[in-house]
Amino acid sequence: MLVTPRARLQWRERLVHVAIGVTALAAGALMAPGRVAAHPHVWISVVAELLYNPEGSITGVRQVWTFDEMFSTFATRGIEQKTQGTFSREELGPLTQTYMDGLRDFGYFTFVRLDGERQNEVFAGPADYFSDYDPKRGAITLNFMLPLKSPAPAKSLEVLIYDPQLYFYLSFARFDPVHLIGAPAQCRPLVKTSADDAAPAPGSIAGMVTTSTSTIWVKCS
Amino acid sequence: MNPSSRGLIIHRLLLALAACILAIALSAHVSAIADTNPFVGMRQPAPTGITGWILAEQSRFYRALSGLIHAAKTDGSALWALMGISFIYGIFHAAGPGHGKAVISSYLVANEETWRRGIVLSFASAILQAVTAIVIVGVAAALLGATAKIMGDTVRVIEIVSYALIVLLGLRLFWVKGRGFLRTWREIKSPGPAREAAADRRNHHRHHAHTHEGHDDKCDHGDHDHAKGAHAHAHDQGHGHGHSHDDHHHHAEEDGDVLPWGHAHGPEPEELAGPGGWHRGFSAIVAVGLRPCSGAIIVLVFALAQGLFLAGVASTFVMGLGTAITVAAIATLAVAARAAAQKVAATRPGYAALALRGVEVGAAVLVIAFGIALLAGYMASERMGMF
Numbered sequence: 001m002l003v004t005p006r007a008r009l010q011w012r013e014r015l016v017h018v019a020i021g022v023t024a025l026a027a028g029a030l031m032a033p034g035r036v037a038a039h040p041h042v043w044i045s046v047v048a049e050l051l052y053n054p055e056g057s058i059t060g061v062r063q064v065w066t067f068d069e070m071f072s073t074f075a076t077r078g079i080e081q082k083t084q085g086t087f088s089r090e091e092l093g094p095l096t097q098t099y100m101d102g103l104r105d106f107g108y109f110t111f112v113r114l115d116g117e118r119q120n121e122v123f124a125g126p127a128d129y130f131s132d133y134d135p136k137r138g139a140i141t142l143n144f145m146l147p148l149k150s151p152a153p154a155k156s157l158e159v160l161i162y163d164p165q166l167y168f169y170l171s172f173a174r175f176d177p178v179h180l181i182g183a184p185a186q187c188r189p190l191v192k193t194s195a196d197d198a199a200p201a202p203g204s205i206a207g208m209v210t211t212s213t214s215t216i217w218v219k220c221s
Numbered sequence: 222m223n224p225s226s227r228g229l230i231i232h233r234l235l236l237a238l239a240a241c242i243l244a245i246a247l248s249a250h251v252s253a254i255a256d257t258n259p260f261v262g263m264r265q266p267a268p269t270g271i272t273g274w275i276l277a278e279q280s281r282f283y284r285a286l287s288g289l290i291h292a293a294k295t296d297g298s299a300l301w302a303l304m305g306i307s308f309i310y311g312i313f314h315a316a317g318p319g320h321g322k323a324v325i326s327s328y329l330v331a332n333e334e335t336w337r338r339g340i341v342l343s344f345a346s347a348i349l350q351a352v353t354a355i356v357i358v359g360v361a362a363a364l365l366g367a368t369a370k371i372m373g374d375t376v377r378v379i380e381i382v383s384y385a386l387i388v389l390l391g392l393r394l395f396w397v398k399g400r401g402f403l404r405t406w407r408e409i410k411s412p413g414p415a416r417e418a419a420a421d422r423r424n425h426h427r428h429h430a431h432t433h434e435g436h437d438d439k440c441d442h443g444d445h446d447h448a449k450g451a452h453a454h455a456h457d458q459g460h461g462h463g464h465s466h467d468d469h470h471h472h473a474e475e476d477g478d479v480l481p482w483g484h485a486h487g488p489e490p491e492e493l494a495g496p497g498g499w500h501r502g503f504s505a506i507v508a509v510g511l512r513p514c515s516g517a518i519i520v521l522v523f524a525l526a527q528g529l530f531l532a533g534v535a536s537t538f539v540m541g542l543g544t545a546i547t548v549a550a551i552a553t554l555a556v557a558a559r560a561a562a563q564k565v566a567a568t569r570p571g572y573a574a575l576a577l578r579g580v581e582v583g584a585a586v587l588v589i590a591f592g593i594a595l596l597a598g599y600m601a602s603e604r605m606g607m608f
Contacts, residue, residue, distance in 0.1 A: 040279065041516050070287045070523040077522050078368035098370065169280065 040169035043068040046161055046214055047173045050154070050189065052182040057151035058218075061110060061159055062128075062181075065142040066173070072140040076133070087133040092140065096131040099142060106163070108146055109170060113158040124149045154187065154218045161214040172214045180218065187220040282310040286536075290524050293532055300532055307520075307536040311543020314516055321346050321509035322548050324387055324591050326555035328505045331394045331584035336556040342502050342509075343549035344542075349510030351541035353379065354517035355534050362522055363530060372518065379511055384595040386508035391588030393504075398585045402578040409571050514544070 049062040067075065075095060081087050103109070108126065112119045129144035162170050172178070178189040192215045285306045292299035315322070325346065329339045357375055361367035367375075517537045524533025562580060566573040 040283075041519065043280065043283065068283070068287070070283070070519050073526045074372075074519045074522040075369045077362055077526070078366050078371070095369075 040163075040166050042071045042167070043169045044171070045173045046170055047177050047179075048159065048161065048214070048216060049179045049181050050157075050159070050183070050216070050218065051145075052154070052180065052184075053151055054182070055151070056154065056184050058148065058154045058157055059151045060123075060127075060145055060147035062145040063108075063110070063143070063161070065170075066134070066137070067140045067142070069138045072133075072138055075140055086135045087140075089130050089132055092131040092133065095140075096129055096142065099131075100126050100129050100144065108144070109161055109163050109168065110146055111160040111162075112148075112152075113156075113160070114152055115156045122148055122152075154183070154220070157218060159216040161216075170214060177214070178216050183218070184220060187218050190217050190219050191215065279310070279313050282306055282313065286310060286520060287523060290520075290527055290529060290532065290536075293529055294527055300535075303532060303536055304539045307539040308543045311540035311545075312547050313543075314514070314540070315347075315544035315547035321350075322551045324390075324509050324588060325505065325548060325552050327584045327587040327591065328390065328394070329552055330555050330559045331398055331581045331588060333559070333581070334502070334556065336553045338502060339552035339556045340549040342505055343552050344545040345502075345506045346510030347541040347545035347548060348538070349506060350513050350544070351517060351537045353511060354513035354521060355537055357513060358518055358521040358525060358533075359530070363525055369522075372522075376513060376515065376518070379513065381596070383508060383512040384592050386504070386511070386592075387595065388589055388592030390504055390508050391585055391590075391592055394585035394588055395582065398578070398581040402575070402582050405575050405578045409575055517541075 045066040045068075047064040047066075050058050051060045051062060053059050076087055076092075079087060079091055079095065081091055104125070108123065110123070112122045123146040125146075126144045127147055129142070131143065132141050133139075134141060172191060178191050180187055180189055286303070289299050289303040289306060293303055321343075325339070325342055328334070329342070334342070357372060357379075361372050361375060517540060520540070521530070521533040521537055524530055524536065559580070562577055566577040
C-alpha cells in the first residue's frame, strides 16, 4: 500500500499527540501535590529574640510579627475603636487570642533543632502575647513569647521560622532582626535573611531566588 | 491553510506549553523535596528556582497592589496600573495550589470535555470566584460592618459547601464512568458481534476525527448523554457525519446489552452553546467557583477602607481573568493528554479502549479524592481562624 502524504501526516500527528500526552501527564503528576508552588496570602516581617538564663542556656524565643498593610486592614475591619485611625492593645485583644489559638495547630511556625536533631513539642505554649497597631504603617504587630519546656544549650541550637505551606510569607525584618537577650558577651546571632530583602545583584539568578524561611543560630567565639 | 497542518501547529503549541508547565512543575517539585526536610544541615528549606521566582514576583506585585490602591486615592491614572498589576498578579497567584486547577482538569478528563469547554469552565469559575468575593465584602463589610472573623466564618461555610459539591460531582462522574467502564469490559469479554461492533465504532471514530476538519476536539463519546438517557437523542438527531448508525443499532440489538460508549458523539456545536450543553458544566463551575480566593477578599477590604471599593471590584475581576488564564492553560493540557490517549486507544481496539475508560474512572476518583482531601484538610486546619 502506498503511504500517502496524508497518512504520513496522520502518523506524525499521532506522535505529537502522544508526546503532548506524556508531557502533560508528567506535568500533572508533578503538580498533583499541589502545595509545592508558592501561594502566600499574608506577608509577615519577623523580629526575634533568643532569651538566655544566667547559666547561658536558652529559655525561650520571643517574636514580633508585623503583618502587611493589606492584611492588617482586613484583620482590623469592623473592630470598634475609641480613637479613629488606631487600635488599642485591648481592642485588639480578641483578635490576638484568635490568632494565638489558631497558630497552636501550626506550632507557631517556629521550629527548633538541637544538636542536629529536630525537636518536637519543645515549647510550653505562648506567654505574654498581645498586639499593637502601628498607625504610621497601618500594620498590626503581634508579640508573643514561646518558652522552652526545658532550657537548651545554645551551642547547637537552630530556630527556623516559616510556614511550610507558604500561606504565610514569614521573613526577617530588614534591619537587625535577631537579638540575644542576656547572652554571654562572645555570642552573636547568625541569620539568613530573605533574598528579596537583601539587595540582589542586578541580573543575577540569585536575585530571583527568594525564601520565606528565617533561620537563626548562635555562634560563640 | 490545510486543516491537518493547522491542527499540527496547534498540537505543537500545546506540546510547547506542556513542556513549559512540566519544567515549572519539575522545579517546584525539586524545591518541594528540599522543603520537606528543612533540617538537613544548614540548608535553607526555601523554595528556589522558578518557584522562588514566582514567589518573589508575587511579593512584588502584592506590594505594588497596596501601593497603587493608595496612589489611586489621589491620582486616577494609578487605576490603570492597578488593573495591569492585578491581571499579572492573578496569573502568578493561580500558579499556586487551589483555584480549582486540579478539580477542573480531572473533571474535564473524566467527562471527555473539549478544550473549548475547558477554557469556558476555567473562566466561568474564576469569574464566579470573583463575584463571590465581591458579594461577601460588599454585603458583610461594606453594608453590615462585619469583622474579619465574620467574613472568615462566611468564607468557611461557603468552602464546606463548595468542597461537598466537588465530592458530589466526583461521585456522579464515578457512577457514570464506572458504568461505562463495566460496559466496555463486558463488551471485550463477550466474543463475536459486540467486539466487531466495538472495532467498527473505533474505525468510525478515526474516520470522524480525520475527515471533519477542526472537529477533533469535539469528537468525544459523551457517556454523560447515556447517563441522561439520551440514547434516542443521539441516534435520532442525525449527526451529519456521513456515517451510518445502522450497524450500531444492529449490533447493539443483537448484543442485547446496554449501548456502549461509541454512540452518543458528545456535544455538537449547537448543543455546546445550548442550555443543555452549559447545564452539564454548570455543576462544575459552581463547585469550583463558589469558593472565593482570600487574596481577593483582602484586596477588596483594603480598597473599601481606602474609599475605593469600585476600584477593588474592577481589580478583583481583572485578577480573576489572570487566574482564569493559568487555570485554562492547565485544563487545556489535561484535555490534550486525554485526546492523546484517545488517539492511541482509537488505533487499538479492545483493551486500549478499556484503559481509556479506566483513565476516566481514575479521573472521577481523583475529583472525589480532591473534594474529600479539601474537606478533611479544612477540618484539620483552619488557617489561624483567619479564613
